[in-house]
Each structure stands twice: as structure tokens, then as C-alpha cells.
Amino acid sequence: MTSTSAEAVLTAAPRLEPACKSTRSRKTLEPARTLDDLINGLHVIFADDVVDVEEVTHFMESYCAKKNEWETLATFDTHRYTRNLIDSGNGKFNLILLCWGEGHGSSIHDHSDSHCFMKMMDGSLTETKYSWPSEKKKRPMNVTDVTAYEKDHVAYINDSIGLHRVENRSHTNKAVSLHLYSPPFNMCQSFDERSGHKVKCNVTFHTKYGEKVCYKNKCK
Numbered sequence: 001m002t003s004t005s006a007e008a009v010l011t012a013a014p015r016l017e018p019a020c021k022s023t024r025s026r027k028t029l030e031p032a033r034t035l036d037d038l039i040n041g042l043h044v045i046f047a048d049d050v051v052d053v054e055e056v057t058h059f060m061e062s063y064c065a066k067k068n069e070w071e072t073l074a075t076f077d078t079h080r081y082t083r084n085l086i087d088s089g090n091g092k093f094n095l096i097l098l099c100w101g102e103g104h105g106s107s108i109h110d111h112s113d114s115h116c117f118m119k120m121m122d123g124s125l126t127e128t129k130y131s132w133p134s135e136k137k138k139r140p141m142n143v144t145d146v147t148a149y150e151k152d153h154v155a156y157i158n159d160s161i162g163l164h165r166v167e168n169r170s171h172t173n174k175a176v177s178l179h180l181y182s183p184p185f186n187m188c189q190s191f192d193e194r195s196g197h198k199v200k201c202n203v204t205f206h207t208k209y210g211e212k213v214c215y216k217n218k219c220k
């Protein structure tokens with residue numbers, strides 16, 4: 001590889017430094033020092049109907065996650081990642097703490113035309129992005145990007161960027177991420193990597209505000 005192309009690769013590499021340092025968002029919000037600050041500030045930001053992706057990302061990055069602030073809301077399952085609703089954002093967004101055991105991952109999915117912000121709270125997660133598959137031909141799905149995120153990074157995706165799957169590739173460490181969806185959604189589509197075939201899925205919660213959720217009398 002020539003030095004020019006190496007430089008080009010370096011320039012294109014994802015930003016990997018966490019940004020939870022002194023910073024101001026456009027609404028002159030102070031950096032979020034606590035999880036409560038983060039939630040309250042998000043209510044202020046989302047009072048507007050227009051979502052400014054950079055502003056939300058920047059504000060979520062301003063928070064350095066502290067385990068003692070989220071651990072009472074975290075629940076883990078042996079088989080799959082859990083989804084724990086922590087705030088309903090006045091109906092404009094929701095905030096969900098996702099708890100990933102070792103080796104857990106999501107299927108390839110879309111986000112129902114919503115914005116999806118993912119802030120790393122603990123551990124590391126790998127995101128694989130895919131382009132939308134052809135509606136007509138069965139063929140393996142196309143990977144467009146693979147990025148590993150460490151604590152305090154904020155990633156963003158929406159359906160126009162593409163689809164993704166998220167995995168905790170560690171065999172020894174759990175991972176926790178905080179997801180903001182705007183608007184909130186309760187259905188999405190899941191895709192088969194080999195054929196691009198899609199199915200509709202209900203999106204469920206393991207807990208809401210720290211309480212276990214039961215569906216049809218079955219508790220998660």
C-alpha cells in the first residue's frame with residue numbers, strides 16, 4: 001500500500017476517541033454529568049419536532065457513563081440481550097438500556113424509519129452494517145461496514161443509512177448500551193443474511209422502569 005492510500009484509509013477510519021469532555025450543545029445545555037442530566041437534557045432537545053442528529057450525538061457523547069447510575073436498571077439473560085425501558089421521552093423518543101451477555105447479538109434489522117442512537121455504557125460492541133437487500137433476488141446480504149465501539153462512543157443509524165446487526169463478541173465480558181429511538185417503535189423487520197428474506201418482528205421489553213414486563217402472563 002502506498003503512503004497516499006494508507007493516509008486515505010486513516011482519514012476514512014471511524015472516530016474512536018470518546019468525546020465525553022467539556023462540550024456544549026447547540027441549545028447551550030451543559031455537558032451531562034449524570035444519567036439524570038442526560039435524560040433531562042434529551043427532553044429539552046426533543047421538545048423541538050426536528051431531530052438534529054449532530055446535536056443529539058454530541059450531547060449523548062458529553063456524558064461519561066457511570067456504572068452506579070445504570071446498574072440497578074440492568075438485567076441480563078443467559079440466552080439473549082435484554083431491552084430495559086428507562087424513559088418514554090414524552091412520546092417523542094424512548095431510552096432503552098440494552099444488556100448483552102457474552103456472545104449475544106441482534107439479528108440483522110431495520111429501525112422502522114426512526115432515528116437510532118446507541119451510546120456505549122460498558123464493554124464493547126461490534127456493529128455490522130448491511131445495505132438493503134434486493135426485493136426480487138435471493139442472495140447473500142452485502143456488508144458495508146464493521147465497527148467496534150468502546151465505552152462512551154455514540155453510534156447512529158437510520159433506514160436510509162442501511163440495516164445493521166450488533167454483537168458482543170467478547171467471551172468474557174458483558175456489554176451495556178443505551179439506545180435512543182425517535183420516534184419510538186414497536187415493530188421492525190429482521191433479515192436473513194443468506195437470502196435477504198425479511199420478517200416482521202414485535203419489539204418487546206424485559207423491564208420497564210425497573211419492573212419486569214409480562215406478555216400474555218409470561219414474564220421475560
Ligand SMILES: N[C@@H](CS(=O)O)C(=O)O
Nearest residue numbers: 083098106118165166179
Ligand atoms: N435495535 C436493536 C438493538 S441493536 O442491535 O441496535 C433493538 O432495539 O433491540
Ligand SMILES: [Fe+2]
Nearest residue numbers: 109111116164
Ligand atoms: Fe438496531
